[in-house]
Amino acid sequence: MKYIGALDQGTTSSRFIIFDDQGAIVASCQKEHRQIYPKPGWVEHDPLEIWENCHQCIEGALAKAGLQGSDISAVGITNQRETIVAFDRRSGAVRHNAIVWQDLRGSDLIEELKKKTDASSMQKKSGLIFSPYFSASKIAWLLEHVEGLRAEAERGDVVFGTIDTWLVYNLSGKQAVVTDVSNASRYLLMDINTLEWDQELLTLFNIPVQALPTIVPSTGMVYAECATDGPFGFPVPVAGILGDQQAALFGQACFGEGMAKSTYGTGCFLLVNTGCEAKLSAEGLLTTVAYQIAGSKPVYALEGSVAVAGSLVQWARDSLKLVESAQELDRLAESVPDCGGVYIVPAFSGLFAPYWRSDARGVIAGLTGYATRAHICRAILESTAFQAWDIFRGIERDAEITLSELRVDGGLTNSAPLMAFQADLLGIPVIRPLVVETTALGSAYAAGLTVGIWESLEVLASQWKEERRWEATMGEAEREAKIHYWMKAVHRTLDWVPVDDEES
Numbered sequence: 001m002k003y004i005g006a007l008d009q010g011t012t013s014s015r016f017i018i019f020d021d022q023g024a025i026v027a028s029c030q031k032e033h034r035q036i037y038p039k040p041g042w043v044e045h046d047p048l049e050i051w052e053n054c055h056q057c058i059e060g061a062l063a064k065a066g067l068q069g070s071d072i073s074a075v076g077i078t079n080q081r082e083t084i085v086a087f088d089r090r091s092g093a094v095r096h097n098a099i100v101w102q103d104l105r106g107s108d109l110i111e112e113l114k115k116k117t118d119a120s121s122m123q124k125k126s127g128l129i130f131s132p133y134f135s136a137s138k139i140a141w142l143l144e145h146v147e148g149l150r151a152e153a154e155r156g157d158v159v160f161g162t163i164d165t166w167l168v169y170n171l172s173g174k175q176a177v178v179t180d181v182s183n184a185s186r187y188l189l190m191d192i193n194t195l196e197w198d199q200e201l202l203t204l205f206n207i208p209v210q211a212l213p214t215i216v217p218s219t220g221m222v223y224a225e226c227a228t229d230g231p232f233g234f235p236v237p238v239a240g241i242l243g244d245q246q247a248a249l250f251g252q253a254c255f256g257e258g259m260a261k262s263t264y265g266t267g268c269f270l271l272v273n274t275g276c277e278a279k280l281s282a283e284g285l286l287t288t289v290a291y292q293i294a295g296s297k298p299v300y301a302l303e304g305s306v307a308v309a310g311s312l313v314q315w316a317r318d319s320l321k322l323v324e325s326a327q328e329l330d331r332l333a334e335s336v337p338d339c340g341g342v343y344i345v346p347a348f349s350g351l352f353a354p355y356w357r358s359d360a361r362g363v364i365a366g367l368t369g370y371a372t373r374a375h376i377c378r379a380i381l382e383s384t385a386f387q388a389w390d391i392f393r394g395i396e397r398d399a400e401i402t403l404s405e406l407r408v409d410g411g412l413t414n415s416a417p418l419m420a421f422q423a424d425l426l427g428i429p430v431i432r433p434l435v436v437e438t439t440a441l442g443s444a445y446a447a448g449l450t451v452g453i454w455e456s457l458e459v460l461a462s463q464w465k466e467e468r469r470w471e472a473t474m475g476e477a478e479r480e481a482k483i484h485y486w487m488k489a490v491h492r493t494l495d496w497v498p499v500d501d502e503e504s
Contacts, residue, residue: 003067004448005075005236006440007054007171009163010244011083011100011266012311014050016057017440018065018072021453023463025437027067029060036097041104041349044097047085050163051170058231069232074222074451075171076240076443078247079163081186084138086149087166089159092174096146098163099138102307102349106137107358109205117204123280126201127185127192127287131356133305135162136188136205143207156210162186164241165213171238173227179213180241181298185289190215192278192289195298218242218250219446220294240446244439245269246290249301251442252407252433253464255457260395260403263439264412267352268306268384270391272399273299283394284354291446302398304353304391308346308362309384310412315346316380322373326415333378333417340375341366343489344383351493354394361496365489381418386486389425405429409438416470424474425482434465 002021008014012035017028031053036044062069082101087094099105110130119130128134139160143150152158159165162183168176184190184197189207191198197209216223218241225235242250245263249271252261257275262268271290278287278300290301308315313329316322323329345351347360364376396402405428412418413432423430435441448454 002073002453003071004444004453005058005072006444006447007058007075007077007167008244008440008443009050009054009079009167011080014053014057015440016054016061017437017444018061018067019441019444021448023435023441023445025435027061027065029057029064031057043100043103045083045100047087047094047098047166050098051166054167055231069226069234069236072232072236073453074237074239074447075226076242076445076447077164077167077238078242078244078439078443079167079183081162081183081243081245082133082135082138083163084135084142084160085163085166086142086146086158086160087169089157089177090174092169095149095158096142099142101133103138104132104349104358105141106132109137109140113204122201125191125193125198126188127278127280128188129284129286129356132358133352134186134188135160136201136207139207140205153208153211156208158211159213160207160211161213164243168223168238168241171226171230172224173230176224176238177213178216178223178241180216180218181289181292182218182243182246183241184215186243192287192300195289195292216241217294218246218291219449222450237451239450240443240448242291242443242446245271245303246288246301247442247446248409248439249273249290249442250445251438251440252409253461254407255461258399258401258403259407261407261409261438262388264309264384264408264410264418266309266311268309268388269303270388270395271301271303272395272401272403273301274399275299279399281394281398283398284356285391285394285398286353293449302395304394306384306387306391307350307352308348309387310410312344312346312380312383313412316377323377329377329380330415330417332374333381336372336374336378339379339382340371341368342371342375342379343485344376344379345489345493346383347493351490353391355490357494359495359497360493363489363492365492366485378417381415382421384412385418385422385425386483388422389483392426403428405431407431407433409433409436419470423470423472425479427472427479429472430470431466432468434467436467
């Protein structure tokens with residue numbers, strides 16, 4: 001038996017999962033990290049805490065499996081995307097807390113650039129839109145607000161890297177400074193056609209290229225060997241990197257054009273494989289690099305992102321004290337036949353695709369004396385399905401395809417009422433795989449392909465197995481009525497905060 005390790009660093013926690021050569025989970029270990037909120041709309045993580053947690057997770061999973069570092073054939077990395085760490089290239093000293101993908105502090109810069117830059121030209125190059133969501137405005141903010149950082153960046157002494165860069169750097173004993181194409185495509189600084197940092201975009205954000213990591217393929221090459229004084233105690237090859245949502249697409253074996261997946265985690269992310277053509281969106285969606293095998297053309301995807309999905313359940317549990325657990329929320333949601341006219345739009349940090357409105361803030365609409373705690377719980381779950389519907393509709397229009405099924409993964413797929421409502425709303429089957437940890441599995445697949453554990457994408461596709469399926473049962477008239485009220489609720493969130501306001 002051969003084993004592959006997957007280091008899965010997410011928004012709220014880090015995990016290390018060991019897979020066997022059949023793609024089955026052998027052991028895992030997970031640790032949460034702090035969410036730091038310096039100001040409204042600002043979100044940070046401690047990079048040193050993240051690395052320490054990853055270190056402990058690797059050791060913990062190995063111990064659970066009864067394995068040594070030398071038993072691991074290769075390790076793959078998958079990570080929360082867009083989150084930026086600034087660190088010294090030689091010493092690894094962190095220059096500022098990581099600025100998280102949800103963070104809105106780059107809003108003012110983005111609004112300025114919108115006024116003087118051709119958005120369509122920028123979209124053709126990057127596949128993205130002007131938004132503080134992406135890494136570029138976060139890097140620009142750091143350069144302007146951290147003393148001495150710009151001079152260090154100009155000299156190439158500091159690195160601005162996404163979390164994959166930070167993890168590979170530490171695993172390799174501070175040797176490798178890389179990011180793969182799927183992560184690089186989220187900086188708003190890479191040309192998605194050439195797969196290189198683009199000088200025009202760098203100039204636009206005033207970011208020196210020497211302060212960025214080297215762009216590498218997602219699979220098909222070894223980027224570094226783990227340092228022997230690290231958590232493995234052995235030179236395990238680091239052989240695959242994928243941003244978390246691209247990793248889930250890879251782990252769901254969506255290798256064919258037109259295949260789609262949706263991940264229901266802290267946020268919700270729906271991607272469809274568009275093949276080797278980078279299709280630009282007219283629906284507010286993103287064109288992103290899905291993956292690249294070394295020596296081959298990149299494969300692209302259209303993506304829609306929802307900022308608040310699983311985190312809304314956490315908010316109801318921890319901040320509102322509405323329930324004590326996600327399981328209790330599910331039970332309450334299932335105790336009523338519908339939402340009782342209640343609609344929740346969780347625009348806590350604005351609205352992502354397809355609206356891209358930083359000025360939006362969350363609302364609960366349709367409240368009457370009839371509404372109970374159970375109706376609110378059901379509205380919490382249904383809000384994620386409605387947000388996914390927004391994206392689904394746009395992807396079908398952009399890609400000029402009709403999706404016949406949706407493969408799903410992530411923690412929220414354990415919510416049967418949510419998955420059933422999602423199938424009803426989309427009108428197609430929603431399918432959960434046997435192995436639901438598809439983000440980690442995708443990075444394991446990428447690493448395993450590199451070192452020859454698996455021979456081809458076809459072999460990986462043959463390992464995908466269905467575990468549960470939800471079929472649509474809702475009538476068209478009822479579906480249209482629910483969507484009508486959802487759109488009314490979305491409209492109520494807009495123009496709440498001025499875009500140039502400090503709290504936007």
